[in-house]
Amino acid sequence: MNPVILHGTIVHTPTKEVFDCHPDSYLISEDCKVTGIFQELPEKYKNVPVLDYGNSLILPGLCDMHVHAPQFVYRGLGIDLQLMEWLDRYAFPTEARFADLSYARIYYEAFADALAKNGTTRAVIFGTLHAPATELLMEILEKKKIGAYVGKINMDTLSPDYLCETPKQSLADTRKWIEDTKDRFHLVKPAVTPRFIPTCSTSVLEGLGKLAQEFDLPVHSHISEDLGEMSIVRDRYPQYDNDGDVYDHFGLLTSHTVMAHFIYPTRHEMELIKERGVTIAHCPQSNGNVAAGIPPIRQMLDLGVKVGLGSDIAGGYSVSIFRAMSEAVYLSKLQWLRSEKKDSFLSVPESFYLGTKGGGQFFGKVGSFETGYELDAIVVDDRSLCVPADRLSTEERVERVIHLADDRNIISRFVAGEQA
Ligand SMILES: [Zn+2]
Numbered sequence: 001m002n003p004v005i006l007h008g009t010i011v012h013t014p015t016k017e018v019f020d021c022h023p024d025s026y027l028i029s030e031d032c033k034v035t036g037i038f039q040e041l042p043e044k045y046k047n048v049p050v051l052d053y054g055n056s057l058i059l060p061g062l063c064d065m066h067v068h069a070p071q072f073v074y075r076g077l078g079i080d081l082q083l084m085e086w087l088d089r090y091a092f093p094t095e096a097r098f099a100d101l102s103y104a105r106i107y108y109e110a111f112a113d114a115l116a117k118n119g120t121t122r123a124v125i126f127g128t129l130h131a132p133a134t135e136l137l138m139e140i141l142e143k144k145k146i147g148a149y150v151g152k153i154n155m156d157t158l159s160p161d162y163l164c165e166t167p168k169q170s171l172a173d174t175r176k177w178i179e180d181t182k183d184r185f186h187l188v189k190p191a192v193t194p195r196f197i198p199t200c201s202t203s204v205l206e207g208l209g210k211l212a213q214e215f216d217l218p219v220h221s222h223i224s225e226d227l228g229e230m231s232i233v234r235d236r237y238p239q240y241d242n243d244g245d246v247y248d249h250f251g252l253l254t255s256h257t258v259m260a261h262f263i264y265p266t267r268h269e270m271e272l273i274k275e276r277g278v279t280i281a282h283c284p285q286s287n288g289n290v291a292a293g294i295p296p297i298r299q300m301l302d303l304g305v306k307v308g309l310g311s312d313i314a315g316g317y318s319v320s321i322f323r324a325m326s327e328a329v330y331l332s333k334l335q336w337l338r339s340e341k342k343d344s345f346l347s348v349p350e351s352f353y354l355g356t357k358g359g360g361q362f363f364g365k366v367g368s369f370e371t372g373y374e375l376d377a378i379v380v381d382d383r384s385l386c387v388p389a390d391r392l393s394t395e396e397r398v399e400r401v402i403h404l405a406d407d408r409n410i411i412s413r414f415v416a417g418e419q420a
Pocket residue numbers: 066068222260312315
């Protein structure tokens with residue numbers, strides 16, 4: 001494959017402490033992998049066409065580590081409801097409509113377009129319990145060049161009658177869907193996706209743990225999100241005092257598991273998550289909207305837990321991972337106050353790292369421009385965010401983009417080495 005050469009102001013976070021900035025430089029990839037960042041174009045590339053973006057920012061693609069594709073239908077609605085009422089009024093009736101493939105196609109196309117326009121190059125995604133609609137979602141994501149792990153979700157208990165499987169059907173449909181899709185796409189793969197512990201019987205959790213192991217698949221779900229959810233889990237599994245031990249009992253915590261939220265971890269549970277190498281999807285906008293709580297992100301980072309960011313549509317209302325970065329800082333400041341200023345709040349480079357390399361590591365070498373990383377990049381034209389007299393440093397430009405940019409500023413994207 002021909003080399004790809006991008007010219008502009010290149011910024012990434014190989015470590016979470018600082019931005020690594022390269023104004024007026026060249027980012028080069030060969031065979032879809034980054035070969036380096038250069039101030040002068042090396043001689044051997046002199047005859048290769050350069051995609052010149054002037055002074056625009058070239059940043060790693062954004063990674064959304066937890067998002068519900070069917071909930072895109074009602075994003076921004078019911079934000080003033082409590083979780084259970086919101087699920088009953090919006091989530092469950094809407095998800096039931098994805099039995100209809102023509103309905104699914106309309107919304108999944110719009111969902112994938114929104115992700116792409118907002119600079120998301122990789123995502124970990126909930127579908128519905130319907131295997132055909134989930135397969136359609138995977139096809140659409142592949143076509144629109146979004147790298148993703150997608151889940152046909154499982155729910156066979158504590159769910160409305162019109163959206164509930166039998167344990168046998170849940171596992172049989174999941175197996176068939178895995179077999180049908182695991183080798184079918186280049187950028188999109190299946191993930192084992194129990195909705196969460198309350199909606200999955202013991203036999204389904206056990207079966208899913210075995211399927212994840214048999215097919216060597218990633219796992220995606222919710223963990224310790226809400227006090228109501230957690231009390232259901234405590235009642236059902238009184239031998240454990242936390243959600244993590246329940247998932248672990250069924251073999252669902254591995255180095256290729258991503259769990260959303262983790263708002264109320266016990267110390268033991270946090271150490272277990274670290275030990276197993278699980279990635280936590282931090283979804284600040286959703287945590288505030290559904291009034292679930294504030295997760296101890298600083299403590300997780302200090303312990304060395306892997307953390308990425310999620311939009312959690314439609315608990316969150318925006319698909320933008322720039323919004324998630326901005327709100328991760330905001331929420332961490334509330335936690336700083338709550339901890340009597342013990343848990344220091346996130347820095348801007350830290351929040352940027354979480355939304356790029358922090359999530360990207362779940363997909364392999366993704367989310368950074370270090371040599372050998374897959375070329376996932378977005379180009380951001382931030383001129384509309386500045387007035388001509390501004391004398392901002394490159395770091396300040398990125399900071400303003402995090403807080404103020406939207407899809408109009410994102411002018412190009414590259415996924416796994418190819419322009420998308
Ligand atoms: Zn969620």
